[in-house]
Amino acid sequence: MALSAHLDGVIRAVEASGAKVLGADPLPGDQGVLQLMVNDGEAAALRGVIDRLLSPSDLLITDHLPQVPRVFVSDMDSTMIGQECIDELADFAGIKDQIAAITERAMQGELDFIAALTERVQLLAGLDEAAIQQCLDERIRDMPGAATLVATLKAHGCETVLVTGGFHQFADPVAQRLGFERVVGNRLAVEQGKLTGGLVGDIVDSAVKERVLRECAAAAGDAHSLATGDGANDIPMLQAAHYGVAYHAKPKARAAANGAVDFGDLTSVLRLLGLAEGKWAK
Structure with missing residues (x-):
């Protein structure tokens, strides 16, 4: 319509x-x-x-x-890329259906995020570390418009941060490919070439996502901020941003945001801000 x-x-x-x-x-x-x-x-x-x-x-x-944002913080899985990395990685362990069911409930806001993440990571214990690279090569694909969105925002002087409840082993190469300047995420623990079923360091959850956005905006002089995400763990970040855009999102995330993209690709975010038409000055 x-x-x-x-x-x-x-x-x-x-x-x-x-x-x-x-x-x-x-x-x-x-x-x-x-x-x-x-x-x-x-x-x-x-x-x-x-x-x-x-x-x-x-x-x-x-x-x-709308003003040109000076800070852009985005979720990764099902936002900047078309997959949930942990679900695809689980396929290499033969348990994709089991893990994907937990992922879906967590993203719908039906489960505690940290508990759900911990449970899923534990199920991956013993998987060869090499499966991560294979999964990256064979399964993980950028969302249409992702690279254009990041490049356009950077050209307008916007700081770009990829913040994910997923894993650095995926987020770092995705960020490099798309042009993000910083990555905040979890890290899968590996010993002797196999996943241990644990994580290294503190867990990145919804509170961390929100904090990263607020800290970046404050450091830029309380600048206008943009956030994109799709799941329940993105809600605090979306609400904290001046422009919180729920991208093909779960119902709770969409309802919480002041922007939504239901039809288009990620370049629609630029159109919502007027940047695609060059309407607003840098």
Whole structure:
């Protein structure tokens, strides 16, 4: 459904809900991207109307014209790449279905993230370390538009950080390939060429993701920040960002964010910010 074709109806419905639309800009595209601005505190009413009339949709709801973010923090699995690394790695151990079921419940917010991660990693004990590289080579693929998103943001002076509840053994090469400047993640413990079933150091969970975003924004002078993610463990990070975009996300993550991409690839994030059209100055 092209959002622009329904713009007048959306505006009438929003204003009927009590929110005042400050501006509306339908952007071009196969499905359309809609920018709507409302007064501070009225975003919830607008989001309810949008989701009722135009869900799924690519949207960003703010109380100001979008600004170029100076900080970009993103989840990795099912956001910057199309897979859940631990699920694919588990396939090499013959237990993908078992681990994937736990992953899905954790990303839906039905399980405690740390407990679910610990359980899944323990199930991988004894797997050859070489399976990691094989999994990277054969299974792990970038999301469409990921490299363009990162490169465009960097060209506008944005710091880019990949923060994941997954593992450095995957995140480091993915970050290098996509152009991220920093990686925060967990590390699988390995001894004598085999996974031990444990992790090295503290676990990166939702609280760490949020903290990384806040620290980066503070270091940049409380700059505008952008976050992308898809699962329940991304919610605090998405909510802490000026622009939290849930990308083809689980329902709880989508509901918590002030932006969503349901149709497009990751370049839709640029379109939501106006960067794809070169509308805003650096």
